[in-house]
Amino acid sequence: MTHTLQPPGPPVPRRPRRRPRFQPARMLMGALLLLFVVFLAFPLLWLISTAFKPLAETFTTALIPQNPTWANFGEAIVDLGVLQSAANTFKVSFISALLTLAIATPAAYVLARRPSPVNRGVLIWILVTQTFPVILIIVPLFLILARFGLVNTHLGLIVVYVVWSLPFVLWMLQGYVSGIPNELEEAAAMDGANQVQTITRILLPLLIPALVATGLYAFVNAWNEFFFALVLLKSPELTTIQVNLSKLRGIEGLARWGPLAAGSLLATFPTLVLFGFMQRRLVSGLLSGGVKA
Amino acid sequence: MKKPLLLSSALLLLVSPATVQAQSAPVKLRFVSLAWQTQAIAAVKEAVAGCNAANKNIQVDYQQVSWDSVQDYLTTSFQAKSVPDIFHYESTPVMEFAAQGVLTDLSKLIPAEMKSDIAPGAWATVTADNGAIYGVPFLWESLITIYNKDLFKAASIRVPTIAKPWSWTEFQQASKKLTVDKNGDGKAEQYGSAFGLRSPTNRIMNLSLGFGGDYFYKDGNRYVVRVTDKERALLKILLDMQYTSKSAAPEGLTAQSPELFAGFFSGKFAMLPGIGVWARQTIAETGPKDLNWGVLPPIKATTQAQGSATQTLSIPAASGHKKEATQFITCFVSRVNNGKLAAGDWLFPTRQSSLRGAPFQSDANGWRVASDSAKYLTMAPYQEVKGYTEVKNKVLTPTFQQMLAGRITLDDAAKQIEKEGNAILAKYYK
Known part of the structure; x- marks a missing residue:
């Protein structure tokens, strides 16, 4: 390819900026989107409102409390120990997400780069495992964990969460690895890189969006999980936040709404922060993993 | 020599601190x-x-x-x-x-x-x-009736006492009197009663006992479900209040009891009948301070008996x-x-x-x-019926909901309960 230098010509006159045209369809779309956002955000607004309402205002319909109070947060933190259970949940979720990625990444690489009837069978089996209802596996799982002394321990719960998230994470990651051209690895090999270097220096940087997306999936999955945590953890000091918050619910649709809202708000906070930081990578990761190039 | 050694070892073991601790743990x-x-x-x-x-x-x-x-x-x-x-x-x-x-x-x-x-x-x-x-x-x-004293006073309604409780007819009359169309648009702004009937079964079972309506009857060593006139009595009252006298708020049909508190606090509902005694706590703690409320004794059918x-x-x-x-x-x-x-x-x-x-x-x-x-x-008879939970979830609750929503008649509901309920019970009493 040759490049020729162009003589500098007269400056190109800037196009006059056109006044935005009145576009009813666009405005209608904007209004509809705004309505949709309000619809989506309303439960969160109501949650915030209830968290600050004193007991006497629990059943009022006003969105802004007349006498806002921090008492519900105090009750959630001091009486219920929400911070302790949030710390437990964070520990369990974070470690299980890391372990899931550590196991799924090399497995996904093999499944994507070494196609064989066995590997195809493995992929189908992964999909099949997603159809098992929790209630079907909880008892045998409990018995296995009891045999290894893992009932009523965070380690036991981490093992369960890793196993629970692994199939989906593996499926997503192998889709993403398949999307990375083989030629990149071949070029690295020609430049003298061994397989470990190829994976760590070429493949892993490209995989980061997918790792973030699937790691977040595994984290949120564990953060929101209720049933395993309920059945496996017996000691109050080990309990996770979802199980802890459920204690605020009573019979006939009754609940201690104020502390429940305050606790739920606190429980939502870490995931909101994580998503805030990772949102862009998450979206690109999900899109990339979903389509085989 | 060996025996005394063994004996003394055993004694030492028995009185050792670890053993004492283990015994008293x-x-x-x-x-x-x-x-x-x-x-x-x-x-x-x-x-x-x-x-x-x-x-x-x-x-x-x-x-x-x-x-x-x-x-x-x-x-x-x-x-x-x-x-x-x-x-x-x-x-x-x-x-x-x-x-x-x-x-x-x-x-x-x-x-x-x-x-x-x-x-x-x-x-x-x-x-x-x-x-x-x-x-x-x-x-x-027990299931009680919570009422708004000010609305009763305004409507000049006699408050029943423990000695002189209301009959269901008196309750219905009071409920009608307390139902008011304030702006004359043909629609009531204030209702005499609001029943929370989203999950109606246990409430109906427990209150029917006062009419002698057991629903479940022993037939030899098995139970069968029957809807006789005694069971129908309460259902007729509920339907009458919802659709004929319209003295029961329609919101109640799809609500659980706690969802009715806001209406009670605002004066939209004068009474919350058939509500558990626990509800007083919510009203006392979350209701407006100036709300003047009280509790009425159980309404008398043939008796005041209630299942619980x-x-x-x-x-x-x-x-x-x-x-x-x-x-x-x-x-x-x-x-x-x-x-x-x-x-x-x-x-x-x-x-x-x-x-x-x-x-x-x-x-x-x-x-x-x-x-x-x-x-x-x-104790209501349903509590000792094997398979009650299945009959309740698959037959009683959906049938009561259909009937109370006006989609089927009382006769149809009775037939459906007997036919489908007994088919389920037959599995449990072979």
């Missing part, structure tokens, strides 16, 4: 509680601490589980044989667990004093046909410490504790001596009228 029990209101949790913790202090050889760890998840929690615990030593639950599901053989028969373990003090109707809810007892009932509740389930304490068959668990229950449901636990939940203690205590006889928050209704409580 307290038995550890796990107690699953469902108390969830602040006052109730405080009462449970206080009772557990008191029992732990009173008997150093038995130390109980308290674990709170929610009402929503306790069924799954217990089912998996029984299957995996990792059970709590004592658990708190409700008599109806407890008897279903008992039928599966996973609970301890307490009939020979319960002290005589406790047996005689707890109301016979409460014992009936946890006693099997063969006399085995699968739980200690410690709390129960009880909250119970049971011991799983797989528990390794049944004797110690019974000792704990005896302490936990002492006269004093039973009163405190009930007051914490705004329910009734099943111990008759506790119910005579001062908190339950006070006029504040309608306690005296509410407590008096405890004498009408009894």
Whole structure:
């Protein structure tokens, strides 16, 4: 390819900026989107409102409390120990997400780069495992964990969460690895890189969006999980936040709404922060993993 | 030489500090509680601490589980044989667990004093046909009517008393009088009553007892479901109030009781009939300070009898410490504790001596009228029917909902309940 230098010509006159045209369809779309956002955000607004309402205002319909109070947060933190259970949940979720990625990444690489009837069978089996209802596996799982002394321990719960998230994470990651051209690895090999270097220096940087997306999936999955945590953890000091918050619910649709809202708000906070930081990578990761190039 | 050496070694082993410690180590029990209101949790913790202090050889760890998840929690615990030593639950599901053989028969373990003090109707809810007892009932509740005193005064309505309760006809007349179309648009702005009927079955079952409507009847050694005139009586009243006199708020058809509080607080509903005694706590704590409210005695049909389930304490068959668990229950449901636990939940203690205590006889928050209704409580027949939960979920609740929504007639509902309900019961009574 040759490049020729162009003589500098007269400056190109800037196009006059056109006044935005009145576009009813666009405005209608904007209004509809705004309505949709309000619809989506309303439960969160109501949650915030209830968290600050004193007991006497629990059943009022006003969105802004007349006498806002921090008492519900105090009750959630001091009486219920929400911070302790949030710390437990964070520990369990974070470690299980890391372990899931550590196991799924090399497995996904093999499944994507070494196609064989066995590997195809493995992929189908992964999909099949997603159809098992929790209630079907909880008892045998409990018995296995009891045999290894893992009932009523965070380690036991981490093992369960890793196993629970692994199939989906593996499926997503192998889709993403398949999307990375083989030629990149071949070029690295020609430049003298061994397989470990190829994976760590070429493949892993490209995989980061997918790792973030699937790691977040595994984290949120564990953060929101209720049933395993309920059945496996017996000691109050080990309990996770979802199980802890459920204690605020009573019979006939009754609940201690104020502390429940305050606790739920606190429980939502870490995931909101994580998503805030990772949102862009998450979206690109999900899109990339979903389509085989 | 060898024998004395062996003997002295054995003696040394027996008196060694480690052995002494092992012998005196307290038995550890796990107690699953469902108390969830602040006052109730405080009462449970206080009772557990008191029992732990009173008997150093038995130390109980308290674990709170929610009402929503306790069924799954217990089912998996029984299957995996990792059970709590004592658990708190409700008599109806407890008897279903008992039928599966996973609970301890307490009939020979319960002290005589406790047996005689707890109301016979409460014992009936946890006693099997063969006399085995699968739980200690410690709390129960009646269905009362909560009313707005100011609206009653404005409509010049006589307030029924314990001595002179309302009949259902009088109740219907009052409800109609309290239903007001304030702006003349043909639609009421104030309703006499609001029934929370989203999950209507247990309420209908328990209130029908006053008409003699049992729904479930013994036929030899099996149960069958029947909808006779006695069962129809309450259903006719509900339909009349919803669709003919229109004195019951239509919102109630799709609402649970707590969803009606806002309407009661604003004066839209003058009465909340057939609501549990627990509702007083919500009204007292979250209602407007100037709300002038009270409690009406149970409405009289043929009688004022009401069915009631009880909250119970049971011991799983797989528990390794049944004797110690019974000792704990005896302490936990002492006269004093039973009163405190009930007051914490705004329910009734099943111990008759506790119910005579001062908190339950006070006029504040309608306690005296509410407590008096405890004498009408009894076990409803549905509580001892095998397969009741399936009949309720698959037949009774959907049929009552269809009928109350006006999609099928009372006759159709009666036929549907008998046909489909008996088909399910036939599986359980072969």
